[in-house]
Amino acid sequence: xxxxxxxxxxxxxxxxxxxxxxxxxxxxxxxxxxxxxxxxxxxxxxxxxxxxxxxxxxxxxxxxxxxxxxxxxxxxxxxxxxxxxxxxxxxxxxxxxxxxxxxxxxxxxxxxxxxxxxxxxxxxxxxxxxxxxxxxxxxxxxxxxxxxxxxxxxxxxxxxxxxxxxxxxxxxxxxxxxxxxxxxxxxxxxxxxxxxxxxxxxxxxxxxxxxxxxxxxxxxxxxxxxxxxxxxxxxxxxxxxxxxxxxxxxxxxxxxxxxxxxxxxxxxxxxxxxxxxxx
Numbered sequence: 001x002x003x004x005x006x007x008x009x010x011x012x013x014x015x016x017x018x019x020x021x022x023x024x025x026x027x028x029x030x031x032x033x034x035x036x037x038x039x040x041x042x043x044x045x046x047x048x049x050x051x052x053x054x055x056x057x058x059x060x061x062x063x064x065x066x067x068x069x070x071x072x073x074x075x076x077x078x079x080x081x082x083x084x085x086x087x088x089x090x091x092x093x094x095x096x097x098x099x100x101x102x103x104x105x106x107x108x109x110x111x112x113x114x115x116x117x118x119x120x121x122x123x124x125x126x127x128x129x130x131x132x133x134x135x136x137x138x139x140x141x142x143x144x145x146x147x148x149x150x151x152x153x154x155x156x157x158x159x160x161x162x163x164x165x166x167x168x169x170x171x172x173x174x175x176x177x178x179x180x181x182x183x184x185x186x187x188x189x190x191x192x193x194x195x196x197x198x199x200x201x202x203x204x205x206x207x208x209x210x211x212x213x214x215x216x217x218x219x220x221x222x223x224x225x226x227x228x229x230x231x232x233x234x235x236x237x238x239x240x241x242x243x244x245x246x247x248x249x250x251x252x253x254x255x256x257x258x259x260x261x262x263x264x265x266x267x268x269x270x271x272x273x274x275x276x277x278x279x
Contacts, residue, residue: 007050007051008040008043008044008050011040011043011050011054011057012036012040014054014058015036015039015040015058015061016036018058018061018062019032019033019036020032021062022035022036022061022062022065025062025065025066026065026068027068030068030070034070035061035065035070038070038071038072039061039071039078041072042071042072042073042077042078043057043078046078046080048080049078049080049085051083052080052082052083052084052085053083053084053085056083056084056085056086057078057085059085060078060085060086060087061078061087063087063211064076064078064087064211066207067089067093067097067207067208067211068097068100069087069089069093069096069097069208070093071087073090073178074090074092074093075089075090075092075093075096076088076089076090076093077090077177077178079177081172086211087211088177088178088211088212089189089208089209089211089212090178090185090189091109091185091186091188091189091192093208094189094192094193094196094208094209094212095107095192097205097208098147098192098196098205101200101205102150103149103150103199103200104147104148104149104150104199105148105149105150106146106147106148107145107146107147107148107192108145108146108147109143109144109145109146109188109189109191109192110130110143110144110145110188111140111142111143111184111187111188112130112140112141112142112143112144113132113133113137113138113139113140113141114137114138114139114140114141115133115135115136115137115138116130116131116132116133116137117129117130117131117133118130118131118142120144120158126154126156128144128146128156128158130144139161140161140183140184140187141160141161142158142159142160142161143158143159143161143164143187143188143190143191144156144157144158144159144191145157145188145191145192145194145195147195147199149199149200153199155195155198155199156195157191157192157194157195157198158191159187159190159191159194164187164190164191167190168186168190189212193209193212196209
């Protein structure tokens with residue numbers, strides 16, 4: 001116990017010495033004293049942050065400060081992977097940055113449960129209708145987000161439970177932390193991240209999204225085959241391949257979807273492994 005207290009006090013002393021740097025990085029509305037108190041609370045709650053490499057902890061705190069997010073578990077969180085610490089933007093922090101960007105009039109995200117009434121229609125006139133059930137809503141089956149830009153554009157995104165779990169399984173924190181204690185919040189963040197890929201963006205948002213991407217295992221791209229080693233194909237083969245590709249890219253008919261009781265059974269289309277939030 002004595003060693004633990006001494007270590008925590010050492011962290012407090014180091015953070016206090018860094019207060020001028022935090023003040024320069026933080027936006028004016030966030031006092032550096034408040035930021036340091038929040039970090040100390042996180043450190044005291046999670047002993048893994050104390051035993052991790054001190055440099056990675058301080059680096060994670062500085063990166064959160066530069067993005068203007070407080071690691072209070074709502075705007076952002078400090079997560080330990082072995083002896084390293086990284087900061088993770090949370091749903092409240094991402095919504096905060098989206099609203100501060102000045103690009104949106106409104107944005108919301110919600111979880112759909114099996115006893116809710118939920119209609120989702122694509123086509124010329126897209127729409128989402130959701131009537132939550134009062135009482136025990138059952139298991140989650142989908143998540144959706146809706147955003148309206150200042151220019152009048154409307155964006156919608158719907159993800160099934162299976163798609164959310166596919167993203168979770170690629171997260172290094174998928175079996176612990178917020179994914180375990182706050183699944184709904186992480187699911188809402190996931191669908192907003194997917195939606196944000198199609199919306200106007202800014203440098204501040206890109207920085208926050210890059211910090212979130214750091215928590216996902218991204219497989220390296222296989223090396224490209226040298227052109228000289230490629231086997232030439234007959235003209236008829238290339239024509240067939242081109243026609244097949246056009247057919248595969250043709251839009252499929254879309255129908256109105258009414259979610260019935262029971263969890264979604266559709267297979268997740270997670271996209272290429274290099275993108276944790278594919279469109």
